Amino acid sequence: MSDPTAxxxxxxxxxxxxxxDAIPDDYSHDEELTxxxxxxxxxxxPATAEEVSRLLVAASEGxxxxxxxxxxxxxxxxxxxxxxxxxxxxxxxxxxxxxxxxNQVAVVQPxxxxxxxxxxxxxxxxxxxxxxxxxxxxxxxxxxxNAGGMRAVKYGIARHNxxxxxxxxxxxxxxxxGGRIAKxxxxxxxxxxxxxxxxxxxxxxxxxxxLHPRLDHAATLLAAFADFDQVMEAVPKVLASGLGPYxxxxxxxxTMAALIHTQNLExxxxxxxxxxxxxYLVVALENRTAGRLGEDVERAxxxxxxxxxxxxxxxxxxxxxxxxxAREKAFWTAKAIGADDIIDTVVPRSAxxxxxxxxxxxxxxxxxxxxxCGHAGDGNVHLAIICKDAAKxxxxxxxxxxxxxxxxxxxxxxxxxxxxxTPYFLRLEDPAKVALLRRIKESFDPAGxxxxxxxxxxxxx
Amino acid sequence: MSDPTAxxxxxxxxxxxxxxDAIPDDYSHDEELTxxxxxxxxxxxPATAEEVSRLLVAASEGxxxxxxxxxxxxxxxxxxxxxxxxxxxxxxxxxxxxxxxxNQVAVVQPxxxxxxxxxxxxxxxxxxxxxxxxxxxxxxxxxxxNAGGMRAVKYGIARHNxxxxxxxxxxxxxxxxGGRIAKxxxxxxxxxxxxxxxxxxxxxxxxxxxLHPRLDHAATLLAAFADFDQVMEAVPKVLASGLGPYxxxxxxxxTMAALIHTQNLExxxxxxxxxxxxxYLVVALENRTAGRLGEDVERAxxxxxxxxxxxxxxxxxxxxxxxxxAREKAFWTAKAIGADDIIDTVVPRSAxxxxxxxxxxxxxxxxxxxxxCGHAGDGNVHLAIICKDAAKxxxxxxxxxxxxxxxxxxxxxxxxxxxxxTPYFLRLEDPAKVALLRRIKESFDPAGxxxxxxxxxxxxx
Numbered sequence: 061m062s063d064p065t066a067x068x069x070x071x072x073x074x075x076x077x078x079x080x081d082a083i084p085d086d087y088s089h090d091e092e093l094t095x096x097x098x099x100x101x102x103x104x105x106p107a108t109a110e111e112v113s114r115l116l117v118a119a120s121e122g123x124x125x126x127x128x129x130x131x132x133x134x135x136x137x138x139x140x141x142x143x144x145x146x147x148x149x150x151x152x153x154x155x156x157x158x159x160x161x162x163n164q165v166a167v168v169q170p171x172x173x174x175x176x177x178x179x180x181x182x183x184x185x186x187x188x189x190x191x192x193x194x195x196x197x198x199x200x201x202x203x204x205x206n207a208g209g210m211r212a213v214k215y216g217i218a219r220h221n222x223x224x225x226x227x228x229x230x231x232x233x234x235x236x237x238g239g240r241i242a243k244x245x246x247x248x249x250x251x252x253x254x255x256x257x258x259x260x261x262x263x264x265x266x267x268x269x270x271l272h273p274r275l276d277h278a279a280t281l282l283a284a285f286a287d288f289d290q291v292m293e294a295v296p297k298v299l300a301s302g303l304g305p306y307x308x309x310x311x312x313x314x315t316m317a318a319l320i321h322t323q324n325l326e327x328x329x330x331x332x333x334x335x336x337x338x339x340y341l342v343v344a345l346e347n348r349t350a351g352r353l354g355e356d357v358e359r360a361x362x363x364x365x366x367x368x369x370x371x372x373x374x375x376x377x378x379x380x381x382x383x384x385x386a387r388e389k390a391f392w393t394a395k396a397i398g399a400d401d402i403i404d405t406v407v408p409r410s411a412x413x414x415x416x417x418x419x420x421x422x423x424x425x426x427x428x429x430x431x432x433c434g435h436a437g438d439g440n441v442h443l444a445i446i447c448k449d450a451a452k453x454x455x456x457x458x459x460x461x462x463x464x465x466x467x468x469x470x471x472x473x474x475x476x477x478x479x480x481x482t483p484y485f486l487r488l489e490d491p492a493k494v495a496l497l498r499r500i501k502e503s504f505d506p507a508g509x510x511x512x513x514x515x516x517x518x519x520x521x
Numbered sequence: 522m523s524d525p526t527a528x529x530x531x532x533x534x535x536x537x538x539x540x541x542d543a544i545p546d547d548y549s550h551d552e553e554l555t556x557x558x559x560x561x562x563x564x565x566x567p568a569t570a571e572e573v574s575r576l577l578v579a580a581s582e583g584x585x586x587x588x589x590x591x592x593x594x595x596x597x598x599x600x601x602x603x604x605x606x607x608x609x610x611x612x613x614x615x616x617x618x619x620x621x622x623x624n625q626v627a628v629v630q631p632x633x634x635x636x637x638x639x640x641x642x643x644x645x646x647x648x649x650x651x652x653x654x655x656x657x658x659x660x661x662x663x664x665x666x667n668a669g670g671m672r673a674v675k676y677g678i679a680r681h682n683x684x685x686x687x688x689x690x691x692x693x694x695x696x697x698x699g700g701r702i703a704k705x706x707x708x709x710x711x712x713x714x715x716x717x718x719x720x721x722x723x724x725x726x727x728x729x730x731x732l733h734p735r736l737d738h739a740a741t742l743l744a745a746f747a748d749f750d751q752v753m754e755a756v757p758k759v760l761a762s763g764l765g766p767y768x769x770x771x772x773x774x775x776t777m778a779a780l781i782h783t784q785n786l787e788x789x790x791x792x793x794x795x796x797x798x799x800x801y802l803v804v805a806l807e808n809r810t811a812g813r814l815g816e817d818v819e820r821a822x823x824x825x826x827x828x829x830x831x832x833x834x835x836x837x838x839x840x841x842x843x844x845x846x847a848r849e850k851a852f853w854t855a856k857a858i859g860a861d862d863i864i865d866t867v868v869p870r871s872a873x874x875x876x877x878x879x880x881x882x883x884x885x886x887x888x889x890x891x892x893x894c895g896h897a898g899d900g901n902v903h904l905a906i907i908c909k910d911a912a913k914x915x916x917x918x919x920x921x922x923x924x925x926x927x928x929x930x931x932x933x934x935x936x937x938x939x940x941x942x943t944p945y946f947l948r949l950e951d952p953a954k955v956a957l958l959r960r961i962k963e964s965f966d967p968a969g970x971x972x973x974x975x976x977x978x979x980x981x982x
Contacts, residue, residue, distance in 0.1 A: 162757045162871035163900075185761060206706040217704045219713070220681060233953040239929045240869035243678045243899050245667040245717050246931040246938060246946065247976060248958050252680070252713035256706050273763050296623045300646060302734050302809035348763035352813065408701035410623035438704050439624075468700045470707040477707060485707065492694040496964065497708050503960035515708060 064122055068104050068146070071114045076105040076152065087129065087147050091391070092137035092480050094401055100127070100141035105152045109226055109234050109265035112148060116263070117232040119146055120507040126230070127511050128259040130171060130198030134205060135391065135402065136478025138258040138514050148263065150200050156180040157266070163240040164271045165223060170200025170264050177269075186271035189215035192474070193388035203264050206256030208474030210387070213299070213437030214306040215272060217474065219255050226266035227254055230505040240268055253500070258476045259511040261504040277353040278346040280307070280380035281360055282327065283369035284337040288312070291339045292413045294367040295436045298343060301363060303356050307344035308437035309387060315433045315444075316340055322393045323386040327379055333371055341369070341436065342383065390433050394444035400453055401480075403430075403443040405464040406473030412439055418463045419443060426456040440473035462488055479513045486516070525583055529565050529607070532575045537613065539564040548590065548608050552852070553598035553941050555862055561588070561602035566613045570687055570695050570726035573609060577724070578693040580607055581968040587691070588972050589720040591632060591659030595666060596852065596863065597939025599719040599975050609724065611661050617641040618727070624701040625732045626684060631661025631725050638730075647732035650676035653935070654849035664725050667717030669935030671848070674760070674898030675767040676733060678935065680716050687727035688715055691966040701729055714961075719937045720972040722965040738814040739807040741768070741841035742821055743788065744830035745798040749773070752800045753874045755828040756897045759804060762824060764817050768805035769898035770848055776894045776905075777801055783854045784847040788840055794832055802830070802897065803844065851894050855905035861914055862941075864891075864904040866925040867934030873900055876928055880904060880921045887917040901934035923949055940974045947977070 069077045078087075079102055088097035102124075106112045119126045125145035132139050141147045150171035158167040161184050168177060174195045177188050190202055192209040201207070203225070208217040215221065224238030227250075237250040254262050285291045291310050298308060311319070313334075319325060343360055347353040357374055364372045375383060386393075394402060407415045419441075423430035428447030434440050443460075447453040461471050461484050471477065477485050486494060498516055502508075530538045539548075540563055549558035563585075567573045580587045586606035593600050602608045615632035622645050629638060635656045638649050651663055653670040662668070664686070669678040676682065685699030688711075698711040715723050746752045752771050759769060772780065774795070780786060804821055808814040818835055825833045836844060847854075855863060868876045880902075884891035889908030895901050904921075908914040922932050922945050932938065938946050947955060959977055963969075 160871070161761070163869045164757065164760065206704075206710075208704050208706070212704055216681070217706075219710070220677070229953075229957065233957075235951060235954050235957070237954075239931065240871075241867050241900050241930060241934075243667075243669045243673055243896075243901055243934045244867055244931045245669070245678075245933045245935050247950070247954070248722075248961055249667075249680070249713055249717055250954070250957070252710055253961075256710055261709075273761050275763060296625065299625065300622070300734050302736055406702050406705055408624045410621070410701075435704075439702050440704055469702060470700065470705045472706045473702075473704050474706050489708070490696060492690070493696050493698075493708070493711070496690065496694075496696070496711070499964035500709055500714075500961060503957065503964045 064102065064118065064124060067118050068102055068115060071111050072104045072106050078103040086132060090132045090134040090137060090139040092135055092478060093399065095137040095140055095479050098140055098143050100143065100145045100147045102146040103149055104146060105149050107152050109228055112228045112263055112265050113232045113234050115148060116228055116230050119509050120230055123507060124509060125512050126509050128204065128263050130201035131173060131196050133194040133197045134201060134478060135475045137480040138204060138476055138478035138511065140479050142513065150198065153265065159184055160240060161186060165240045165268050166271055167266060167268050168199050170198060170267060172199050173197065181271060185274055187274045188221065188269050189272050190218050190221050193391060199267050199269065200264055203255050203267055204258050205474065205476035208435065208440060210307045210309060210435060212435060213308050214304060219252060221270045222251060222255050222267060223270055224268035225251050225254060225264045227262040227264050229262050230507060230510050238268065256476065258478065258514050260501060260514055261510065275346040275348050277350045278344060279353055279357045280342060280344045280375045280383065281357065281364065281372050282375055282383065283341045283364040283372040284329065284333050285339050285341065285368060286337055286370055288338040289413045290368040291341050294341060294364065295409060297367055298363065299437055303345060303360055305343050305345055307342060309342040309433060310436040311340045311342065311387065311433040312431055313338055314431035315390065318393050318397050319386040319390065322396050323389065325382055325386055327375065327383060328373065337370060342387065387433060390442060398446060399444035400447055401445045401457060403445060403460060404440060404473050404475045405461065405469055405471060406438065406440045407464050407467045407469030409439040411467040411469065412441065415441065415464060415467055419460045422456055422459045423447065426452050428453065428456060438473065439469065458484055458487060477515060482515055482517065525563065525579065525585060528579050529563055529576060532572050533565045533567050537566040547593060551593045551595040551598060551600040553596055553939060554860065556598040556601055556940050559601055559604050561604065561606045561608045563607040564610055565607060566610050568613050570689055573689045573724055573726050574693045574695055576609060577689055577691050580970050581691055584968055585970060586973050587970050589665065589724050591662035592634060592657050594655040594658045595662060595939060596936045598941040599665060599937055599939035599972065601940050603974065611659065614726065620645055621701060622647060626701045626729050627732055628727060628729050629660050631659060631728060633660050634658065642732060646735055648735045649682065649730050650733050651679050651682050654852060660728050660730065661725055664716050664728055665719050666935065666937035669896065669901060671768045671770060671896060673896060674769050675765060680713060682731045683712060683716050683728060684731055685729035686712050686715060686725045688723040688725050690723050691968060691971050699729065717937065719939065719975050721962060721976055722971065736807040736809050738811045739805060740814055740818045741803060741805045741836045741844065742818065742825065742833050743836055743844065744802045744825040744833040745790065745794050746800055746802065746829060747797055747831055749799040750874045751829040752802050755802060755825065756870060758828055759824065760898055764806060764821055766804050767807055768803060770803040770894060771897040772801045772803065772848065772894040773892055774799055775892040776851065779854050779858050780847040780851065783857050784850065786843055786847055788836065788844060789834065798831060803848065848894060851903060859907060860905035861908055862906045862918060864906060864921060865901060865934050865936045866922065866930055866932060867899065867901045868925050868928045868930030870900040872928040872930065873902065876902065876925060879924045883917055883920045884908065887913050889914065889917060899934065900930065919945055919948060938976060943976055943978065
């Protein structure tokens with residue numbers, strides 16, 4: 061095609077196209093730990109779906125690889141561009157277009173942050189419940205990675221909270237999928253196919269998200285367990301109790317120590333208990349009345365005690381908020397203590413003890429360590445991997461992922477594969493499935509321009 | 522290929538292959554009202570995924586159209602085979618393989634009925650919550666149509682309750698998708714792509730479904746409203762109340778009269794109220810304690826009164842059960858009163874008054890009538906269409922679907938398109954989207970053998 065710079069500039073305007081040295085370093089990476097940053101050739105900041113469409117048509121013609129970017133807070137390197145590529149940054153498409161209380165949805169542009177969306181819905185009594193740790197993340201990023209977070213145990217993941225999209229195909233067509241409706245059985249569900257596709261199939265330019273009632277009263281229990289397996293055995297009992305917790309997290313003792321230390325937490329856990337406990341369970345409850353919440357908290361406390369908790373604390377407002385915030389920042393804590401890579405594997409809840417024991421054993425056999433916390437209710441395990449030797453670490457990661465898959469799990473629960481985990485995926489996944497995914501990819505993106513290093517390219521882990 | 526009869530018989534055994542006159546009429550139709558039955562050339566009853574795989578490989582080679590069949594209770598004609606085709610009936614693959622209380626899932630074969638699954642989980646305190654009116658329907662059919670039903674307003678539709686599949690591609694590969702896990706972000710979500718694909722992409726041979734706790738206490742309120750629009754305005758308020766109803770249905774006065782008459786219902790509604798009311802709202806609540814349920818019922822009653830209900834009745838056990846069962850049988854009531862076709866359109870909840878007024882106006886202008894009930898919480902409207910003239914009726918259906926789409930809705934909320942609604946879909950849907958769906962279809966089914974008259978063939982409505 062004609063000079064890409066001129067063509068892209070003509071589409072988005074000179075001010076909204078960056079090239080060469082004018083591109084800040086931020087556009088060359090996300091928050092993933094292992095992959096080298098790569099500065100793209102172009103950064104375009106479109107304002108409309110039509111501009112996105114014209115950019116994609118131009119890129120398809122010129123076979124220029126395209127990487128979509130929201131807030132850049134991803135943890136798998138799905139927002140690391142190609143050096144010869146175009147970054148489409150949604151930073152200007154960051155409006156909450158409508159909060160529709162009758163249908164209990166919000167219609168937003170992909171660049172809107174969770175913080176901004178929460179502010180826009182605050183007065184309506186409704187809320188978007190997908191809540192990954194990083195609230196600067198964008199809704200478009202949530203769509204790309206099928207984000208999860210702590211509240212997923214009650215409210216589901218992005219997949220369950222994204223009802224419709226306006227999306228642009230790499231060939232330029234602007235389509236609408238789903239709508240302000242929670243059910244639909246009219247052709248293949250393109251919304252659900254695009255959610256979690258990490259920018260490899262189509263780019264969302266408008267997102268219809270589900271809103272849930274905000275309940276007025278909430279409380280957080282922290283239960284200490286002497287034995288790690290007891291925590292895992294308690295989880296299904298808590299979930300089957302009918303108490304409907306919106307958070308069920310485990311934190312191992314190493315991670316709790318690091319959180320307390322790096323975040324200056326004061327949780328009031330006596331030293332004797334901290335010293336004798338292998339792990340903690342965090343259970344948060346909510347209700348529309350204070351009275352019912354009080355009853356539920358009491359019942360949960362009794363239940364946790366009957367399941368072997370050494371002690372269970374009801375955390376007061378500030379402590380509860382701080383603990384949850386510290387847990388949300390677990391990635392930064394992992395980074396601060398020198399983690400060399402992270403894992404967000406998901407396994408059936410029942411397989412968590414076996415998986416965690418296995419992962420720790422593998423790490424220690426490789427001369428490293430694995431510690432973490434996770435969404436216990438969902439079987440989603442976050443591990444910080446410490447293993448300085450790169451070759452050993454890659455083998456260790458492969459072995460841990462293989463173990464998860466053997467137990468009926470998958471490589472990523474909520475971060476996505478990105479560039480970083482794609483090589484493991486290609487090594488371990490059923491080739492018939494990978495071939496099918498590739499054919500689906502081609503049905504959307506015949507020129508192969510959308511995030512070509514993610515899901516299919518067998519790069520370096 | 523060599524003689525298909527011999528080859529199919531070799532795969533499933535002579536006893537499990539029917540041909541010619543030995544094929545009972547049942548295999549030539551489902552419960553759809555307008556499409557002519559078609560007797561297939563072959564009916565095979567496989568016992569394993571491997572047999573399904575071999576059948577599909579043989580059919581692909583011979584370009585023999587394949588239609589999967591569960592219980593045959595579908596309402597859109599997705600189970601009507603081709604005359605030269607093969608029906609793969611899952612009647613022998615009807616086992617509950619495992620009820621896994623720790624992970625709160627059941628692993629079942631596709632032919633299992635909802636009644637059988639409910640019985641298998643009864644003692645565990647857990648339940649599969651997808652609840653279409655017809656409990657003889659199969660889980661495989663639920664997967665195919667993305668079934669909904671009355672409890673969807675709280676528990677979601679099939680899509681939200683199917684966590685994983687074993688599925689056979691038309692090219693013979695047996696793949697596994699998802700698992701005993703509620704969250705996953707590892708490649709495109711094939712589970713969600715296959716759910717709702719009406720047997721056109723792959724055949725499920727094992728289904729992992731989510732189970733929820735059974736709550737012990739439930740009550741049903743029936744509220745009568747003088748004005749239809751008041752019912753619709755009440756719905757979002759009921760949903761935003763935090764009461765968490767598991768059923769929110771509306772029933773118009775014509776349909777209520779037909780239900781009462783055909784099902785011998787005794788609901789204790791005074792004649793004066795029945796005569797003056799345009800529509801009813803059914804709200805069912807549940808709780809883990811009787812005390813809380815009582816409080817919630819009281820609060821819901823007050824709320825309904827404040828929203829304009831002329832009266833609200835708390836139905837006692839038997840009446841409540843009978844009303845819900847009668848509502849579940851609304852299709853049979855529609856059939857009994859001579860409906861010529863049915864519609865299960867979905868629109869945004871806020872658009873229901875406009876849609877219903879519009880649909881009634883269109884029906885009456887065409888010399889027909891449209892009456893019904895529906896999943897008010899989900900915007901899923903079930904209309905019985907009475908219009909004897911076939912050409913006028915097809916135009917009327919087209920106009921009603923076009924109106925629904927204009928209002929942001931879709932042709933089917935939970936029945937699927939089948940053979941019956943596919944022609945409308947192809948007439949009204951964005952051609953760019955249809956072309957994309959077709960490419961996705963080809964990525965699964967290059968020989969085009971799976972249910973070729975559904976979603977893509979522009980047959981006769």
